[in-house]
Amino acid sequence: MSVPDVKIFPHATGLASKTVSEHQDKQDLIFYSGWFCPYVQRTWIVLEERGIPYQYVEVNPYKKEKHFLEINPKGLVPAVEWKGQALYESLILCEFLEDAFPSQTPHILPSDPIARGRVRIWVDFISKSVVPAFMRTVMAQEPAKQAESLQEFYSALRTLMAQVKGPYFAGEEFTLADVAIAPWIVRDYILRDNRGYDRSAVGGGWKEYAERIESRDSLKKTSSDKYTEIYGRYLRDEAMSEAAKAIRAGRPF
Ligand SMILES: N[C@@H](CCC(=O)N[C@@H](CS)C(=O)NCC(=O)O)C(=O)O
Incomplete structure (x- = not known):
């Protein structure tokens, strides 16, 4: 049980x-x-x-x-x-x-409407492709399934990385696209330690981008050190959360 x-x-x-x-x-x-x-x-x-x-x-x-x-x-x-x-x-x-809070700065959406739209397109990609592939890799039990999901995760990251202007997604400014992926960068050691994930294997500057993101103050100030414990049930595919149920059913979350 x-x-x-x-x-x-x-x-x-x-x-x-x-x-x-x-x-x-x-x-x-x-x-x-x-x-x-x-x-x-x-x-x-x-x-x-x-x-x-x-x-x-x-x-x-x-x-x-x-x-x-x-x-x-x-x-x-x-x-x-x-x-x-x-x-x-x-x-x-x-x-x-x-x-x-319009007068509060910095903003996390670019002022240019096209740049703003582009950020939203890739936030959607992160939600629909990157995060589900991360979770499927965590929850996969058979080695073949783990390897397959990990490849899907790498592939989604490569597609995303190809869009990163640098140093952040939209250029100099840290935007919602960086925010949307950041928590899964902070937690990717779960995949490294349990599923053989390697940031360097993504290529295209992903490792450097990931390091840049996790070194931001806002990331450090909102990160805890007990995620391994939380992910234990996901790694054994025992979690009953809404996200876990959706992933099992192949539904987006
Ligand atoms: N789509 C939601 C997902 C939020 C979500 O899944 N939160 C989890 C914790 S990480 C939760 O509250 N789970 C409770 C449950 O599964 O019953 C969002 O982006 O805010």
Whole structure:
């Protein structure tokens, strides 16, 4: 019998725990987070990058507690509450943080409309191709399936990397495309240690790009050091999360 998903380690560790303790005061913006969640980290990175005041609230989304279902009926983190209204979905939240705090800088979407659209196209590619291939590789059990998924992951990364202008996706500025992939870069040691993934094998400057992303302050300040524990159940294909169910069913998530 698998360990229920509700029994996750309860709070952030490492540098993220300091960030959490600095954001306990009441603010107009309440950030419902799960320290372990890569989708949460996207939104958290934008909050930190743009210096937006927020109150951090830790939620265990697997418990599906009534008060949280009122914030997000899907019961997923991240979610926010602002001026008494709730919103959820990591990428929607990243864009909301641009729209609701227009005078806050830096921006995570380029001002040029074409460049903005191009960022959105590749954010979509990250969500539909890169992240599912990462998760399939984590969850694959037979060596042949693991190797096949890993190749799919490499292939998706190569396609993405071919679009990176450098030093960041859209050029000099760190944008939503970098934010969208960043949490899976921070967690790719799970694949390195368990599935033979090697950043250098991607080629095209991926290793250098990945190192550049993970060395940003906003990444460091939102990262914990216990992801291995979280991914254990995924590596054994025992996790019952909505993401795991979708991956098994071949559905996008
Ligand atoms: N598409 C959502 C995915 C969020 C998500 O999957 N969050 C996970 C934690 S990493 C969650 O809340 N899982 C609870 C569950 O599966 O019941 C987003 O981008 O915000």
